[in-house]
Amino acid sequence: MSQFRSEAMELLQIFMARDAAHDTLRELGDLGALQFKDLNHDKSSFNRPHVLEVRKCDDMLRIMRYLSEVCTSEKLPKKKHISAVPQPPHGLDDMHERLQEIEKEVKILATSARDLEAQRVEFEEHKSVLRDASRWLRQQDSRSFTVSPSANGSSNVELKSLTANDVLESGEAVQKSKSMLGYVAGCLPTANVKDFNRTLFRKTRGNMLLLHKEMDESASAKGSSESDSKSVFIVFFSGDRSKAEIDKIAAAYGARKYGLPDSRPQQEETLRQVEEKLGDLKVVIARTADFRRSKLEQVDDWLEAWTTHVLREKAVFHALNMFNVDSSQQCYIAEAWCPVQDLAAVREAIRKGDRSASVAAVVNVLRARESPPTFFRSTKVSAGTQAIVDAYGIANYQEFNPAVFSVVTFPFLFGVMFGDIGHGFMMALAGGLLVKYEKQLASMASNEMFGTVYKGRYNLLMMGAFATYAGFIYNELFSVPQEFFGKTVWCDGDGDPQCRAVPGGANLTQQKWMRSNIADAYDFETQTTLDKEVSWSVYPFGTDPGWAHTANKLNSVNSFKMKFAIVCGVAQMVAGICCKLMNALHFKDMLTLYFVWIPEIVFINSIFGYLVVLILIKWTTNWDATFILNNAEVLSIPQRYCNEELSNLPCWTPPFIENRAAVPGYGGLLSGMPASMWCMSPGAATTGCAVFKWKDRLIVEGNGFVDKTIMDSKLFSPAACQAGIDGCSLWKQSPPSLLDSLIKMFMEIGSVPVANQIIPGQGGLQAFLILIAFISVPMLLLPKPLLLKRQHEMRQSRQHNHIEEDDAPHGGHGGHGDTFEFGEVMVHQMIHTIEYVLGCISNTASYLRLWALSLAHAQLSEVFWEKTVVDIGLQSASPVMIFVTVSAWACFTVGVLMGMESLSAFLHALRLHWVEFMNKFYDGTGYRFVPFSFGKLDGGDID
């Protein structure tokens, strides 16, 4: 029963010795069955007793985050199972110190690695500079210098003129002009090159040349991204004065300068030295990296376990921060909610944690003044639905839990809207796979998108299953009807002796024919009845596939789905109101039971319950039932029976007006006829079913004669009947229009048009139902507030008397929380009444979305199928086109139907539950039970 109502809770008061509190809480955290009340909620977070410990834990967590970051960046090998994780040091301070030491060590290692790396980068850069820049220098020397694409245009012109001069002059002049041309070489971030160039150009007024080249990967620092790649550059300029300025500009752009000797041998010598140093450095780097790795591997071994440990410690101190300390400073006083079922386990855990204590802990059960938290032990199947309900509001303590119904009704309503064998099966398959591999997939549930689907996997499975079922009822596999349960029962009449239909007077070829057992019901040889009802063949399960491509398919399907939506809706709403009854009984709220629940249930049933009854009668009556009589029998039905006095025009004789068997003179013959069949006079316009003779056979006609005047009055006149001429028509009632019935129920109280009458005494019944519906409105509105007011007054007068009788002061109790505002209660009840009465109508109409959505779904999938595969693909008869159109259809099916349409059906099912169902009884103003539990800390799933 724990699913129907949230678990019974007790408020515990726990006294525990200070020295044992920590261990006790560790035990309780493992158990996870207590929700501590914050007894210090007036204190800000940093004024609490254990703020220091919490802070220490925070700092340890920070260190461990840092360590795990370092370990991740080091890309340590995947951990094999470690047999012996070093136990974390006992005591918070020791552990903190230990961690701080480790942090310091790792930091020193990291710093030295960074320094070494920086040095390496510097050497690499110097190497590149020596290599590239000296080449540029030589190029210039050998005058094979060409225009660099990167250089600014005007600078080239000037430089060319400079170098052109060199060419003309003698060797010494070259030397001289070269010495005039200073240069600076170095490295700077590639991103800055453009601006650097521009600034240089502006500063030197174009008297410079910048050559640059991006360095290859190996030279850049490890772990650096694309954006901070570096470039080697060399700037040539004239004039000594510019040198200082260029140095400054280079520094401003984050450039590092490197020495570049003038002569070639010197350059090569330096290059050799640099490479040598680089080689040495690389060895050092590799060694330190190895050392660091082995160190970090050690850290990595225990890091996770220690993190869990610290997280738990932190949780314990958070909990301790919520406790009071007694006046002697010896023990903590905690208050906690505990499910009654877990009481024993909690006591056991406290006893275990208490071993080290000087004084044993004491557990008292308090009487709670406020409402306890709500706790459902959801199973993994019901958790998804419970989450849907909780999203609306957490149930009040011990309130009836709508999730119990919703586990089934939610997928059911979804299935009604999403009914298609193919789509439903795909969804069920997806859900089924998630369920099958739930253990393997659990780790991925932290992803928000996937997690949502994962948590609703059972809902998905159920929704798919119900949609498949509804698909069988609608007989649609991707909108194509299937012959799973045999061929259509309609036939074309040729060569099939069972095919006994007659065209309804219209075009013969368009008529659908049906099989009937007329041959068994009537002996055509002797023209005598065999006392059997003629029945038409009915498709054994779901919709007849013969409906495909018929013009009136929608009329037929809509009529069914619409009525079905109403039946579902009223059933669910009545169930909702009955949940209110359950609540009233459980909380012993008799006032609500008598003056809210009874008027409500009477109101809805007298109107909509009655409508559902009419629908069910209409559905279960065989309106095509036909009984074949021979002429003599037909003749023996008295025309007198078709009397205007007995009913309205046209001459109907509702058989229930009198006991037909008792009609004198017919020897019970009339009672043998089906209830809905009677004789009727010719010349009247009606709809119905005729039995007449045609080509030597008696033929039974279906409901095809809408507003047709009975033809051939010669043949079927009463005189002809009486004279024994072949042929007399027997008419049966057409199905009543329920819409018309319901409207006339209010507009013409007390009378029912004969064409709509299906229950004896229907007029009186309807009048009665309307009467009690109207009475129930004031019953809902007035008694409850008035009775509440009287109760309040009585209580007050009692209190008054009590005080007069007994003058002694009586503590502080009595009177508190006794504010009663009649106006408010009255207004509240008025709102409730209006909402309920209007809601019954609008909510019933709202359930029609079941019909609308399922219609939309069917039509969409039919359009996708017909307009792509059938109309284009199969028409063209080319494999390529078929492939293309089938792919397009598959995309539409997955994207539009499985994606959007399923979401829409889900949302509407959600709305029907939240609004139409739950507003009948659900309060949903409780709060959730959040136990102090280590399980949740570790990221483990609650179930």
Next chain:
Amino acid sequence: AGSRNMITFNLDDGFAEAIVRGYKSGILSQADYSNLGQCDSLEDMRMHLAVTDYGNFLQNEPSPLQTLTISERCTEKLVEEFNYLRCNASAELAKFLDYITYGYMIDNVILLLTGTLHERDTRELLDKCHPLGKFQSLATLAITTNAKDAYRLVLVDTPLAAYAQQHFSGDGTDFTELNIEIIRNTLYKAYLEDFYSYTQALGGATAEVMGEILRFEADRRAINITLNSLGTELTKEGRAELYCSLGDLYPEGIARLERSENHDAVRASVEPYTQYRQLFQDSSYSAEGKSLEDCFFEYEVKLNKLAFEQQFQYGVFFAYVKLKEQEVRNIVWIAECISQDQKARISQFIPIW
């Protein structure tokens, strides 16, 4: 056209406005401040800030915490939010947001120029620059020695070029303390006038709200320039060139300020303008020794708060940045008071909500 009418505003800027209003509700309340005021150490502050909208933005900072770290992280958060808004802004709003950053750019330019004049390290100066006003070639300013250079080498490529153009291009004299101050004020003057005309061109509620805020800003600058230039070598004519041609004081009040030669004259010249008269009175009669500057800040906060009273306008973005900046100043003030054990002065910040 988004900002100009209420019907279409949300087409372009509805999202950004919703975001900024969400950010606004994260601004610390009076209750937060009073809690912060009770802190005994920066660790306590970290703990309390963790329950506000700042969240665990300090969680990876090792203890002991520094005031500087707090201020950097707070500013970082502001910049992050600003950049998010900027990324989601329509063209007009993006331009508006860019205008906000120009003010910070000017401050950074001046910071660098002054720093270089005093031969500070460029890296250090760059660290001190407000991140909203950083631009690529900022560091290059350190190599310029006069306004002409600064314009020709650096500013010409920045959005500030238009503001710097007329005053910078001809001036080849080396930087001094005074002319940097003049540069600051001319840049700011041009910036304010440009920003003002942009907001007025946007029209609608934006023009109304931003007009009020920017007019106050212009007036405040005018009053401050006058007060600060008393007794310096700046001539009256030089001073006159620095006043913005907008604001409530403009033109009569400005004309009077121009002629003022002492504090009393300044006070007398703003006497007819009730809001400023009130501020002057507040500052001189305040028991806690509030400076005129503090009163200006308070008034600015008030104006910025009022910006949130109107919907469908850009003023909220400007106001949010300014309020958040004030909040960062407040947090830093409280942190300083705590770390220097000056708890008596802790309440001298400017509360926002």
